[in-house]
Amino acid sequence: xxxxxxxxxxxxxxxxxxxxxxxxGCFTIALTSGGFGGNVASAASSNSAIGVVNxxxxxxxxxxxxxxxxxxxxxxxxxxxxxxxxxxxxxxTEKERYYKQLQERLGxxxxxxxxxxxxxxxxxxxxxxxxxxxxxVVDKNTVIYGGTDITDEVSKSxxxxxxx
Numbered sequence: 001x002x003x004x005x006x007x008x009x010x011x012x013x014x015x016x017x018x019x020x021x022x023x024x025g026c027f028t029i030a031l032t033s034g035g036f037g038g039n040v041a042s043a044a045s046s047n048s049a050i051g052v053v054n055x056x057x058x059x060x061x062x063x064x065x066x067x068x069x070x071x072x073x074x075x076x077x078x079x080x081x082x083x084x085x086x087x088x089x090x091x092x093t094e095k096e097r098y099y100k101q102l103q104e105r106l107g108x109x110x111x112x113x114x115x116x117x118x119x120x121x122x123x124x125x126x127x128x129x130x131x132x133x134x135x136x137v138v139d140k141n142t143v144i145y146g147g148t149d150i151t152d153e154v155s156k157s158x159x160x161x162x163x164x
Contacts, residue, residue, distance in 0.1 A: 052140040054139075132150065
């Protein structure tokens with residue numbers, strides 16, 4: 001039996017048989033996964049339930065951002081002054097450790113200031129998505145094709161909400 005398997009003609013035949021089974025299996029998987037046939041309508045309807053937003057643009061247009069920038073510039077200046085004053089008599093290792101503590105404190109402060117902005121953006125996105133019947137909203141930068149762009153509507157919703 002082993003001698004028959006080693007025969008070049010039989011090896012070639014078995015290899016072709018395995019390749020054919022593999023190709024048929026791949027084709028069957030492609031057909032059943034919705035790539036062809038009756039699932040085209042469901043794929044089209046699910047596409048319309050996906051919204052996209054330019055999240056970075058929404059953050060940069062947030063009305064509170066100018067105030068947060070000014071606050072952070074003041075915090076950075078005060079932290080720099082504090083570092084220069086308190087680190088005068090420290091060695092290099094102590095300065096580095098203290099610098100990292102201050103950086104962490106500044107990061108926490110920025111997060112504290114930005115959290116309400118992020119929450120308001122997410123609330124505006126949810127409001128527009130619910131209004132349009134969208135079940136999923138993703139960042140526009142991660143989408144190659146498709147989806148309903150709701151960035152402008154969210155931006156308008158944020159600015160009208162800030163005026164109230």
